[in-house]
Amino acid sequence: MGERRISAEELLQFVMAVLSRLGVPGDEARIVADVLVSADLRGVESHGVGRLHFYVDDLVLGRVRPVAETRVLSEWPSLALFDGGKSLGAVVGHRAMLHCLDMAERAGMASVTVTNSNHYGIAGYYAMMALERDMIGLSLTNSRAHTVPTFGRQAMLGTNPIALAVPAGEERPWVLDMATSAIPLGKVEVAQRKGIPLREGLAVDAKGLPTTDPEMVLAGGALLPLGGPAETAGYKGYGLSVLVDILTGVLSGGGYCAAMSPVWCESPTSHFFAAIRIDAVRPVAEFKAMMDRMIRDLRNSPKAEGQSRIMVAGEPEYEAETQRRREGIPLGAKVVEELEQIGARVGVTLP
């Protein structure tokens, strides 16, 4: 068993084969596989193929529909309500964003709010679909409750990410993809496994009090929103998290996270997408040249003492992707074991 490196293409083929065996049509399996493998390529393992076993369970148990049945429930020139039909979240997100891009093509900009979907992987994937059309893309989703509101002790909010992708010229696109919680739950789990404390201001225990002990967080505690406790403006991260819940769950009617269950945000997951057609307001080349200048000005600005580098959003992920395309994707022992179990279950061999 143990760790293993697998090429992105081999991993993609494996995930596609698994999903196909479970009744997912080829083109839909390719989208789901691409979303998962993209996360691993970009170094976001928490949203990569390590999640495949959840998807497999959902398909086997009939909680998720293998053949996507999505439909547009209402449509205005620049705003649509999209029903994901309880299909695989990645397929729903992909279709909804394509629809959004087509609407923006005609109207200048557009938004699509989506209900009845499921976990859609990394939010940034859908935002980045706008790039090849020289548009700006936005992607939001609500998610399972792991985050307390400021002064709360019960998780009422998801990690509710915000992703924005913006084309540049000579520079790589600027891609922000961030949870509105201070940290992801995965980092707490890693700290627990390694037996190291968390930084202050990231999480609370079961009483809602700040703690740096990952055990206490996992034993009935929760994450703090971006900004940490109230004294360091954590109410802003709390506000951003609710903002995401409003544009996804409340606007679409799918329901906000805290309404689902006191602790756990069940399906339906809701998303929100937007796209802006840059050439509706200025020539794309001029826009991209200004993005390049902004990125370089930020990167080249004076560094804090002891620091040698200022990065821009998306840069660490591009570097991970470059390296992993060359050297393969490193999979931990636990993920390898899970993937082999899945393979054995459906009759597909992990390369």
Added chain:
Amino acid sequence: MGERRISAEELLQFVMAVLSRLGVPGDEARIVADVLVSADLRGVESHGVGRLHFYVDDLVLGRVRPVAETRVLSEWPSLALFDGGKSLGAVVGHRAMLHCLDMAERAGMASVTVTNSNHYGIAGYYAMMALERDMIGLSLTNSRAHTVPTFGRQAMLGTNPIALAVPAGEERPWVLDMATSAIPLGKVEVAQRKGIPLREGLAVDAKGLPTTDPEMVLAGGALLPLGGPAETAGYKGYGLSVLVDILTGVLSGGGYCAAMSPVWCESPTSHFFAAIRIDAVRPVAEFKAMMDRMIRDLRNSPKAEGQSRIMVAGEPEYEAETQRRREGIPLGAKVVEELEQIGARVGVTLP
């Protein structure tokens, strides 16, 4: 001299009279005065009539045009580019948001990106203009550079606020209005005057190193983005700040903050507005009822030990407004002195 309480209506009339003497037409003076007094009513003194002297200087020195000359430079069904003509920011913002609401009325949702404007006061004012039409309103602006990028030592970003206003039913509207910096500069100045330290993780000194000493921050230091240093995810606040700069300055062509000058974001200030017509996707009454439930679920959720109250975005500001409408707006001695000087300069008496 000294502190004074003045009713909102008296303060509004005073500001209007001052602006009229400086050549601002009555209806435009009313908008600017309403934006400033609204900030004071809502407890956001940093953006209230304490700023009037800046506006007066700008008008006297001819840096700002007293009679607004705005125009739509390009328009698609749901996206427009708006030129503020170097007019007073509040008048530009008001006109651009009205235009945005009209576009959203027809298309379902719409955005307007604005260049050649000036300081427009509280971002939330324009977002809240959507409420009376049962729409969701978004308002963003770039601003003078006070914030470092993660690992930087030079202020490259404004406090670049994000404001979203969302109608509710029996509950008051949900209104988020937050700077993407960890704290506003005003809080550093207050700490300096009182001789008290800042909390950790909010600001840096001239070397870009974390400091709690307000003197060090004001002596060539800068604010940290929301989230604080990198270890507590300050790169997310940095990303959000750049997001605002992209949708305002880069999309409109007005220029991003750091491009203006190494330290100081000069005019043109750029804004971005968006509006979403709720009934394009679901009945407004249903949407509002769900907002009410979400607000109550958050408010009534279990409190952290030692805490008695969980608030939602906009709640502290509504409480300040209720109190100040009843008791008058408290003005500090410095602001009273400034207002009296302004009054003497243009021949208007402060009540």
